[in-house]
Amino acid sequence: MDPFAVLDALPLERVPAAIAHLTSRLLTAPAPTADELLTPAQVARLLQTPVRYVYRHAKDLGAIRVSARKLRFRRSAVDRHIKRRTES
Numbered sequence: 001m002d003p004f005a006v007l008d009a010l011p012l013e014r015v016p017a018a019i020a021h022l023t024s025r026l027l028t029a030p031a032p033t034a035d036e037l038l039t040p041a042q043v044a045r046l047l048q049t050p051v052r053y054v055y056r057h058a059k060d061l062g063a064i065r066v067s068a069r070k071l072r073f074r075r076s077a078v079d080r081h082i083k084r085r086t087e088s
Contacts, residue, residue: 037064037072046078 010018043061044051054061055071062077 036075037066038075038078040071040073043073043078047082 007018038046040051040054040058043054047053054073058071058073061073061081063071063073066072
């Protein structure tokens with residue numbers, strides 16, 4: 001079953017309210033904790049860089065390889081990287 005089928009069933013006049021509701025949920029989501037593992041896409045958003053930059057600088061960012069094709073980054077390591085870069 002398609003989880004988005006319910007959205008397709010919304011009357012057009014209700015779409016703006018649904019968008020506002022979903023946006024509100026995104027903006028009030030809890031912030032990641034210091035030891036949370038982040039994906040390369042999440043790190044790229046934090047650094048405001050392309051994901052390609054994250055992969056190129058994975059070692060500097062303290063990457064953890066969780067499988068042959070997956071990297072994760074500790075939030076605390078990324079925060080330290082940001083602090084070092086802003087102090088330079």
